[in-house]
Structures are given as structure tokens and as C-alpha cells.
Amino acid sequence: MNHFLAVLFLFVHQALSQADEVRKFARVEVGGKVSFGIVEGDRIRLLEGDLFGEWNPTENLVSRSEIRLLAPCAPSKVFGAAGNYRSADKPDAPKPPHPQLFFKSPTGVIGPEEAIQIPRDLARPLYEAELVAVIGKRAKDVPVEKAPAHVLGYTCGNDVSGGDWSQDVQWLRVKGCDTFAPCGPYIVSGLDPGDLDIQLRVNGQVKQKGNTRDYNFTVAETVSFLSRYITLEPGDLIFMGTPPPVDSFNPGDVLEVEIEGIGVLRNPSKRLE
Structure with missing residues (x-):
């Protein structure tokens, strides 16, 4: 039981830490395609999926020289x-x-x-x-x-x-x-x-x-x-x-x-x- 509680505490702690983590998201044009990405130092890791829904990071890291920064989203209002x-x-x-x-x-x-x-x-x-x-x-x-x-x-x-x-x-x-x-x-x-x-x-x-x-x-x-x-x-x-x-x-x-x-x-x- 103690082991279970310890694992549960660790899981909750990690989830809360992730929720509070400061992240920088960019909307970029690369290779003629518009994508979202996460800023990692001087590079941007492209995402797959919807930033406003479900998304996952890809293995595709691009340099600033390869992209054009766009407005961060396209709002309806x-x-x-x-x-x-x-x-x-x-x-x-x-x-x-x-x-x-x-x-x-x-x-x-x-x-x-x-x-x-x-x-x-x-x-x-x-x-x-x-x-x-x-x-x-x-x-x-x-x-x-x-x-x-x-x-x-x-x-x-x-x-x-x-x-x-x-x-x-x-x-x-x-x-x-x-x-x-x-x-x-x-x-x-x-x-x-x-x-x-x-x-x-x-x-x-x-x-x-x-x-x-x-x-x-x-x-x-x-x-x-x-x-x-x-x-x-x-x-x-x-x-x-x-x-x-x-x-x-x-x-x-x-x-x-x-x-x-x-x-x-x-x-x-x-x-x-």
C-alpha cells in the first residue's frame, strides 16, 4: 500500500509540475506549410495535432533561419x-x-x-x-x-x-x-x-x-x-x-x-x- 501511495504521489506531482511548466509555443511557416512548435533554445520542435486540442511533439527540430514566425494563432474573435x-x-x-x-x-x-x-x-x-x-x-x-x-x-x-x-x-x-x-x-x-x-x-x-x-x-x-x-x-x-x-x-x-x-x-x- 505504501508503495502504491508513493507511486500515486509521484504521478500526481509530475502531472501538476507539467501543468505549471512554462512553455513557449510558436506558429511558424516552414517549407510552405504552417505548423505549431515548441521553442527549445534557438530551435523550434514542430508539433503534430492541434495546439488547442490534442498534440504531440515530433522529432523535427528546425532552426530560426528555416522558419518564418507568424501571428501566434488565427482567432475567430x-x-x-x-x-x-x-x-x-x-x-x-x-x-x-x-x-x-x-x-x-x-x-x-x-x-x-x-x-x-x-x-x-x-x-x-x-x-x-x-x-x-x-x-x-x-x-x-x-x-x-x-x-x-x-x-x-x-x-x-x-x-x-x-x-x-x-x-x-x-x-x-x-x-x-x-x-x-x-x-x-x-x-x-x-x-x-x-x-x-x-x-x-x-x-x-x-x-x-x-x-x-x-x-x-x-x-x-x-x-x-x-x-x-x-x-x-x-x-x-x-x-x-x-x-x-x-x-x-x-x-x-x-x-x-x-x-x-x-x-x-x-x-x-x-x-x-
Whole structure:
């Protein structure tokens, strides 16, 4: 009996350790084919199966020079959280009654090194460095305490916005333009989303710095609230909000979002002809 209990304890311990293990998943194009992989040092081990279902690692290890990093997933829906950071200038400002959320377009999702395309009639494109939660399991009316189990992991995002149009009745143009949702470079599982440093750089100069501990609403609270009204599917993205200050950038600028434990998302920008 003692031997059985010892084996059982070891099995459970290994299972829990594996569940908590930090892993970096990449979505890549290699040899003209799109695949998911696990980052192992300077190489990527390709996976077979579905990252959002059953998958297994293969023996196929590829170098970075052999692949092109893509957006980490192809979501059916993309959401953003507005005003989700407590302001250092207004520490006593009242917390909103619930998360303030908006839609972004799935066609806004681009990957590392892809260009942010600024519409011809937009004079003030804005940068917004954000942690992005990646849904891993279907979620409908999920309580807060169970919400983390529905999140596969986290990636870097830039909630590019149209500053000229902020007074539009709806934020279709403000948030939903093509290429306005850069994400990457990886989906990282096993991270604690409640204490991560975030930084944004424009042409190498730091413009934003913050930490996710200053959210008004946690990832779990946001997922739970959203799932009351909209079914979240595997691969859906939630941009969790940006630290102040938010400012504009110019066509030709290179924007980098860096989040502790995830990596750097780098995107050039250009004006649409």
C-alpha cells in the first residue's frame, strides 16, 4: 500500500509540475506549410495535432533561419479592454463597475515583423503595449475561479488605434482596422499574468512602461465577464489594456512591445498608398 501511495504521489506531482511548466509555443511557416512548435533554445520542435486540442511533439527540430514566425494563432474573435490600468496620476479614481470591452477585427491580427499599415486618412495612429490572453478552451458563463483553466497562455500585443476617430459613436475605425492587432512572438503557458513588466519602444526609445499588477480587472475577471455574454472559442484573443501614456507614432517608425517572460514583438509601420 505504501508503495502504491508513493507511486500515486509521484504521478500526481509530475502531472501538476507539467501543468505549471512554462512553455513557449510558436506558429511558424516552414517549407510552405504552417505548423505549431515548441521553442527549445534557438530551435523550434514542430508539433503534430492541434495546439488547442490534442498534440504531440515530433522529432523535427528546425532552426530560426528555416522558419518564418507568424501571428501566434488565427482567432475567430478579438477583444480589447479599455481603461484597464490604474493611473499613477489618479490613484484614487473609482474602479469601473465591470470591464469595459470592445471588438477588434480578426483581420487586424498580424505577426512579428509584419508592417502596421496606417490608413491614408489617419493622421494620429496610436501605440498601446498590452498583454494578450489566448483562450485555450471553450468558455461560456465561466465563474472567475474557473476562468484560468480556459486560458492557454499569453502573448505580446500592440492595440494600435486611430486617434483621429476617438469621437466616433462606434470604435469600428478606432480599433478595427486591418493590421491594428499585432501579436507575438509566442504563446507562453504557465505564466502568472498578475505581475509582468510591460514596455513599448519606438525606434529603440522607451515610450511606455508598466506592470500587469496595476490592472483594474484581472485576466480571470475579464474572461469570466466576457463569457457571460459571448462564447469564447479556442484561439480567441483578449487585449488586456495598456499602461499610460498613450501617444502617436509616425509612418516608418518601428514599434517593439516587450513583456517579461514572453519576448519582444517587433513591427515596422508604413502609410497605405
